[in-house]
Amino acid sequence: MSIGVRRGSGPVVWASIIGSTCVLLFLLQKILWLVIPFLLGLILYHLLFPVITALMYRGMHRADASALVMAVLAIVLLAFLALLLPWATEHLIDWQASLVRYLQGGLSLLDHSLRTLEQSWSVLARAHLADKLGIRLSELSDHAEQYLEPVVAGVATWAPSMLLAPFITFFILRDGGRFKRMLGAAVPNAFFERTLYLLHEVDRTTRAYFVGLIKLTLLDTATLAAGLWWMGMPAPLALGLVCAILAWLPYVGSLLGGILVVLVAATDFPQLPEMAYGAVALLWRCVCWTTSSICP
Secondary structure, eight states: OOOOOOOOOOHHHHHHHHHHHHHHHHHHHHTHHHHHHHHHHHHHHHHHHHHHHHHHHTTOOHHHHHHHHHHHHHHHHHHHHHHHHHHHHHTHHHHHHHHHHHHHHHHHHHHHHHHHHHHHOHHHHHHTHHHHHHHHHHHHHHTHHHHHHHHHHHHHHHGGGGGHHHHHHHHHHHHHHHHHHHHHHTSOGGGHHHHHHHHHHHHHHHHHHHHHHHHHHHHHHHHHHHHHHHHTOSSHHHHHHHHHHHTTSTTHHHHHHHHHHHHHHHHHOTTOHHHHHHHHHHHHHHHHHHHHHHOO
């Protein structure tokens, strides 16, 4: 009697997985202008789907409900853009100057922190770390505009691709059920029920994730804005919203949001470095609290 031996994944399987992952990462990097609008469209789909469902329960066809909801959304977006674009165009040059000013404020805070550490640590004082780093930072500050201009140009180039998000949302809302039926029809009858269950679970899990992400964003915005307002920071609601949206990026987003708040605190309160330290403590506490409350 032969005994079957269960073999694990061999080197060919692992090489295939690693190779396909690298290829996917390379392709996603090349079509990133399409990936981000698709993700935004997917988020809008899960946010608007309950409205579509309510209209369908009232007797409206799915295509008509999708067209009605997206028409209302398009009117709101057009009104928002009509108000935002003139103001953004008027202050575009001021934004570039403000970015340079905030960067210089952050560099000044870093220099002050290093010199404070040198007073407490003789090893750092003998190494003249603040002086050496100050020379590098001054060179970076002198060429700050050269580094910021490509970033601003890249954002301006990518901004029109965001307009694809509403169109992607509309087609998913209107033809999402047809797409599921097409996939179900292509599956053999023996796996039909499993396929429907798999599609249902994927849709339910994805909706729960994105809805939870939006709830976490709103909660982060409220808590951060309240804390920054209590500290006396300028534009606390805008800073809280930007930090909450940046937190969508794991680890890196929270770090960028913290750097942004520190730069604002260091620039607007140059004589109070404890404002920057307090902002860092507030961001850390709020992120930990909201994360634990949403995901216990």
